Amino acid sequence: MDELELLKKQWQSKEQELPKLSFADIYKMLLKKSSSIVKWIFYISIAEIVFWTLLAFLVPESSTKFSDDIGLHNILLGVNILNYLVFGFFIILFYRNYRKISTTDSLKNLMGNILRTRKTVKYFVVYNITTSIMLIVGINIYYFLNQDIVFRFMTEDYGIVNISQERFMKMFFAIQILFGILMIGFVMLFYRLVYGILLRRLSKNYKELEKIEV
Amino acid sequence: MNKELEHSFVAQLEENQNIVHKICRLYTNNSDAHNDLFQEITIQLWRAYPKFRGESKFSTWMYRVALNTAITLYRKSKRSISTQDFEGVSFKISADPYDDTVEQQLKLMYSAVKDLNDIDKALIFLYLEDKNYKEISETLGITEVNARVKMNRIKEKLRTILNP
Numbered sequence: 001m002d003e004l005e006l007l008k009k010q011w012q013s014k015e016q017e018l019p020k021l022s023f024a025d026i027y028k029m030l031l032k033k034s035s036s037i038v039k040w041i042f043y044i045s046i047a048e049i050v051f052w053t054l055l056a057f058l059v060p061e062s063s064t065k066f067s068d069d070i071g072l073h074n075i076l077l078g079v080n081i082l083n084y085l086v087f088g089f090f091i092i093l094f095y096r097n098y099r100k101i102s103t104t105d106s107l108k109n110l111m112g113n114i115l116r117t118r119k120t121v122k123y124f125v126v127y128n129i130t131t132s133i134m135l136i137v138g139i140n141i142y143y144f145l146n147q148d149i150v151f152r153f154m155t156e157d158y159g160i161v162n163i164s165q166e167r168f169m170k171m172f173f174a175i176q177i178l179f180g181i182l183m184i185g186f187v188m189l190f191y192r193l194v195y196g197i198l199l200r201r202l203s204k205n206y207k208e209l210e211k212i213e214v
Numbered sequence: 215m216n217k218e219l220e221h222s223f224v225a226q227l228e229e230n231q232n233i234v235h236k237i238c239r240l241y242t243n244n245s246d247a248h249n250d251l252f253q254e255i256t257i258q259l260w261r262a263y264p265k266f267r268g269e270s271k272f273s274t275w276m277y278r279v280a281l282n283t284a285i286t287l288y289r290k291s292k293r294s295i296s297t298q299d300f301e302g303v304s305f306k307i308s309a310d311p312y313d314d315t316v317e318q319q320l321k322l323m324y325s326a327v328k329d330l331n332d333i334d335k336a337l338i339f340l341y342l343e344d345k346n347y348k349e350i351s352e353t354l355g356i357t358e359v360n361a362r363v364k365m366n367r368i369k370e371k372l373r374t375i376l377n378p
Contacts, residue, residue, distance in 0.1 A: 003323040003376055004369060010320060011236075011342040018235040021252075026224045026231070029256040036254060036287035103258045103279045103287070104265060107336070108355030110282050198289070201332070205285055208333040212356050212364045 037198055038101055038114060044194060045121040049091060052128050056083060069153050070146065072139065079135065090124040111206040118199060122191075129187060136180045140173065223263050226272045227256065233273060233343070234280050240328060240335055241284045251288055258283045277340070278353050285332045319376075326375045334368045341365060 067076055097117040103110065143150050150172070151165045227234075234255050238248045259279050266275050327338050333354075340350045351361040 003319050004372060006316065007320055007323045007327070008342050008344070012344060018232055018239070019248075021228065021231055023224055023228050026227050026256060027220070029253050030220065030224070030260050032253055032257065034254060034257045034261075035289065036258065036283070037289050038287055040289075102262070102265075103282045104262050104275070105282070106278070106353060106355030107282055107285060110355075111286050114286065202286060205332050208331060209354065209356065212333070212360050 037202065038098075038117075040198060041114065041118060041121075042098060044198075045094060045117070048121060048125060049087070049094070052124075053087060056080070066153060066157065067139075069157075070142075070149055072142065079131075083131065086127065090120065090127070094120050094124070108206070108209045111202060111209070114202060115199075115206060118195065125187070125191070129184060133180065133184070136176065140176055144173070219263070223260060227259065227276075230273050230276055233276055236343075237280050237284050237339065240339055241288075241332070251284060254288050255280045255283045258287065274349070277343070277345070277349075281336050281339070281353060285336060322376055323372070326372050329375075330368065330371075334364075334371075337361065337365055337368055338372075 067073065094117065097113065097120050101110065101113045101117065105113070147165065147169050151168060154168070154172075234252055235248075237255070238251045242248045242251050259276065262279050266272070327335065330338060336354060337350060340353060345353075347358045347361050347365075350365075351358040354361065356364070
């Protein structure tokens with residue numbers, strides 16, 4: 001392999017014309033902020049955890065009152081407690097994974113750790129979406145089975161009048177389904193965009209390294 | 215922050231900056247991206263520096279962090295142009311300044327190396343830096359045998375690119 005040997009010789013003779021930075025130039029760099037992919041994954045993940053946690057708090061008072069009235073209080077309380085336990089578990093996992101990321105590790109380990117961190121957050125979101133869907137479906141089945149009570153409370157609490165129960169229930173379920181689909185679609189789009197961009201190169205390289213080991 | 219630590223770090227990086235520049239040159243295509251990557255590698259090195267206890271040479275430790283940053287952590291700028299900038303790469307042929315076929319060959323080889331994928335490039339880079347297979351395998355996290363096999367394949371690949 002003559003050319004490569006030649007290149008190696010030249011490479012080592014330090015005769016490549018390389019830029020030369022001064023002590024001061026490098027010193028200034030220490031003060032700048034990193035824009036590494038890990039930092040972004042970390043920030044976005046924190047934002048996700050905060051988002052889903054806030055979402056759980058942001059259920060409007062009226063909605064809570066409505067579910068209480070309709071007899072879902074205990075079930076929803078149980079679901080909430082379980083939810084927070086799972087949240088806590090995920091946050092611990094996520095933090096432990098993140099701590100493991102170290103640039104002094106081997107390339108393969110480093111990439112593996114980043115992808116694992118990402119996967120933890122992915123599971124967290126999958127968990128959230130799944131429970132959201134189950135909850136929406138479950139509650140709507142409950143509503144469906146108890147249409148009379150739903151209609152009664154709705155007309156009493158919100159002053160919905162001049163509409164037949166049948167028509168109201170049709171609209172009610174249509175809105176519920178539409179809202180559910182929109183929300184899930186939005187979350188999926190978000191993931192495709194954000195992590196698709198961030199992780200494409202990383203996972204490609206990781207696969208490349210895995211191939212070597214086969 | 216500890217001034218003494220900062221000072222010794224910057225001094226060592228200044229002395230060994232060529233390693234980082236070579237990596238930047240291999241993994242980026244213009245001077246803006248080159249500077250960005252150098253900046254990011256510096257930050258990552260500085261962050262990892264407190265853990266560097268001098269069991270290995272500063273430069274050896276640098277290879278790992280710098281390559282990790284170039285391949286894994288660094289986000290390429292949106293406007294990365296994939297054209298090779300030959301102007302930036304110039305090899306002085308000290309033996310025979312009139313022989314430009316050698317220079318030509320070098321440029322071709324260099325551009326072939328630049329066209330490799332990120333991982334292959336890392337292997338060739340470490341090879342050019344005269345690292346042994348043990349060091350290469352430790353840096354990349356693969357076995358020595360596999361590093362050897364892979365290296366032979368890349369050399370083969372480069373050979374066919376240059377002599378079709």
